[in-house]
Every structure is written in structure tokens, then in C-alpha cells.
Amino acid sequence: xxxxxGIGARAGVDAADVxxxxxxxxxxxxxxxxxxxxxxxxxxxxxxxxxxxxxGVTYSAEELSSVSTPxxxxxxxxxVGTASVAEAATLLAGSARxxxxxxxxxxxxxxxxxxxxxxxxxxxx
Numbered sequence: 631x632x633x634x635x636g637i638g639a640r641a642g643v644d645a646a647d648v649x650x651x652x653x654x655x656x657x658x659x660x661x662x663x664x665x666x667x668x669x670x671x672x673x674x675x676x677x678x679x680x681x682x683x684x685x686g687v688t689y690s691a692e693e694l695s696s697v698s699t700p701x702x703x704x705x706x707x708x709x710v711g712t713a714s715v716a717e718a719a720t721l722l723a724g725s726a727r728x729x730x731x732x733x734x735x736x737x738x739x740x741x742x743x744x745x746x747x748x749x750x751x752x753x754x755x
Contacts, residue, residue, distance in 0.1 A: 631745055633660045633730065636720030637667045637678065638706070638740035645677035651739035652678075655731050663746050666723035668694060668715045687723045694718040701733050716742040 635652055656662070665679045669688040679686030691711035699721065702713035712718065716733050719742075720726070726744035733742045 631657075631660050632663045633743050634664045634666055634720045634724035634726070634746055635662055636716035636718070636723065636742040636744070637665060637671070637675070638715035638719075638733075639667075639671060639674060640738040643674070643738050645674060645681055647737065648674065648678045648739050648741075649681060651734075651736045651741050652682075654736060655734055655741050655743060660743075664723050666719035668710055668712065668719065670710060671715075687719075689719055689722055693722065697721050700729065716740040720744040 637648055639648060662682060662684050664685040664687050665675055666687045667675045669690050672688045675686040675688055694712040694715060697714065697718035699714040699717040701717060706715060707713040717729060720729065721744055724744040725747035729742055729744050731743040733740050
């Protein structure tokens with residue numbers, strides 16, 4: 631199954647931390663198409679995507695705020711302007727309606743996974 635992984639991370643988290651968090655939720659028969667997050671994490675997304683050999687996509691806080699997600703965080707909203715990053719980004723990037731794995735927090739990294747309908751918008755170089 632082709633999937634998109636949405637990520638959120640606190641300041642100071644590096645690509646290796648994110649890759650480790652992703653590896654804890656992936657199933658053996660899943661193939662990652664893209665890593666997605668908020669645009670302010672574009673550098674981290676690019677590093678993670680590059681290390682995993684996949685695309686990276688980012689979205690503005692406004693774009694992420696337009697997505698209905700099962701979980702929200704007031705702390706995240708106050709910090710970045712949207713109440714959901716990982717879940718909203720994976721739903722947008724995969725053009726999905728449902729998460730395979732809702733936000734899962736490990737350390738300072740949040741990961742969410744959705745099946746791909748179509749990888750969409752805003753590629754990160």
C-alpha cells in the first residue's frame with residue numbers, strides 16, 4: 631500500500647529522530663510516497679524525505695487549518711497557527727479522507743499515516 635507520512639516536530643529535532651519515529655509505525659507492506667508537514671519545517675522535511683528517497687511536501691498553517699482532523703492541540707495552534715500538523719499534512723498530501731494511523735507521539739516527534747489517493751501540491755526541493 632502506498633502511504634503518505636505526516637510529521638510534526640519540536641525545535642531541535644533532527645532528521646534521524648524523525649526517521650526513527652516513522653519506522654516505529656510503518657507496516658512492512660507499506661511504501662512511503664511522501665513526507666508532509668508545515669512549511670516552517672521545510673528544511674527538516676527535505677532532509678527526512680531525501681534520507682528516505684521520497685518526496686517532501688509542505689503546507690501553510692492556513693492550508694493545514696482547513697483540514698478536519700480527529701485530534702487537535704491548542705499548544706500547537708498557539709505555536710504555529712494551526713491545531714494539527716501531522717494529521718492535516720498527511721491528509722492533504724495523500725488526498726485522503728481517513729488516517730491509517732492517527733497522530734502518534736514519540737519523544738518530540740509526531741507522526742500520522744494515510745493511504746495515498748494522489749500525492750498533491752507543494753513539493754519541497
